[in-house]
Amino acid sequence: MIEVDNLKKSFSGVEVLKGITTCFDKGKTNLIIGQSGSGKTVFMKCLLGLITPNEGTICYNGKVYSELSPAEQRDLRQEMGMVFQGSALFDSMTVAQNVMFPLDMFTKQSQSEMMDRVDFVLERVNLIDAHNKYPAEISGGMQKRVAIARAIVMNPKYLFCDEPNSGLDPKTAILIDNLIQEITREYDITTVINTHDMNSVMEIGEKIVFLKDGYKAWEGTNKDIFKTDNEAVTNFVYSSELFKKVRQMYLEERN
Known part of the structure; x- marks a missing residue:
């Protein structure tokens, strides 16, 4: 599990992360979503230890990263696996x-x-x-x-994926999503995925953190996202006609 408390980060006086508090569960696929400029990349780099936040704490299975010695931080980073956007x-x-x-x-x-x-x-x-x-x-x-x-x-105990479906056709993207979810459950890893792919959100979003302008604007599951009244979330997720129809069908079934 990764626990984040009141995380803030600024660059040249501009606040990019504005007090994010959340947790990412072990054995689940945890997704970070949001528009470009919402703070997703900076947030993930903080989780990876590549950027030091100005305020707040990140706790990995009970260990506060900022309180670890350099050697302990290095050991922790070796427990992290990373899938880069372009495979690298x-x-x-x-x-x-x-x-x-x-x-x-x-x-x-x-x-x-x-x-x-x-x-x-x-x-x-x-x-x-x-x-x-x-x-x-x-x-x-x-x-x-x-x-x-x-x-x-x-x-690794922690798996981070940055836009793992970038550049893939829809069928292959689904295969990659399913593979990541299978591995997460099989090895009981804490997996965090930075994505803009709404198919991934609907397919494997066991925990979703939605960022807007550096704030955590919403969090929930892929089931919760169908019934939320949060306008920022609905405007982002249902910007396409397809997902509007899917949500409408879901709401009609519930009624």
């Missing part, structure tokens, strides 16, 4: 080498031990025959799965 794979490395990279950097495992772990996570993301391929030789969806395999190869 090394073009000059094979799929297996990309996935092995964190193990090679941060552990003292033998080559055979690392390879066993790489085999395991690649099989888990359904890429058993891609070991020797390079990123340019596989599809965008496969690249995302490699990125997920690399993110979980160190068996």
Whole structure:
């Protein structure tokens, strides 16, 4: 679990995060949504320890990050897996080498031990025959799965995903969403996803935090979002005619 209390962050006197308080549950897919400029990226960078907030605390399973020593902070960051928006794979490395990279950097495992772990996570993301391929030789969806395999190869307690469906077709995006949710439940990880994909919100939004102008404007589940009267949320989520129709159908069924 990650607990956030009164988090504030300013740049050059401009307040970007304005006192956010929330929590992200273990074993669930927690989504951060909001318009561009709402503070989503800054919020995630604070959660990752890449940016130091001006005020407030972030607590990881009972440990307040700002109260940890530099060595303890480093150890905590090694318990975090990250899936970047563009996958961020090394073009000059094979799929297996990309996935092995964190193990090679941060552990003292033998080559055979690392390879066993790489085999395991690649099989888990359904890429058993891609070991020797390079990123340019596989599809965008496969690249995302490699990125997920690399993110979980160190068996993290926390998984962060920045726009994991960016650039993917709708069918592949659903597969990636389902894979992230399956892994989250299977390994009981605290997963936080920064997204603007409303399909992801509806499919896997077990906890949704909606940011607006640096504030937490709303939070709830993908079921709660159908019945909320929060105007900021409804304007954002139901900006398309499709989701307006979905919400109307949901409300009619309840009545």
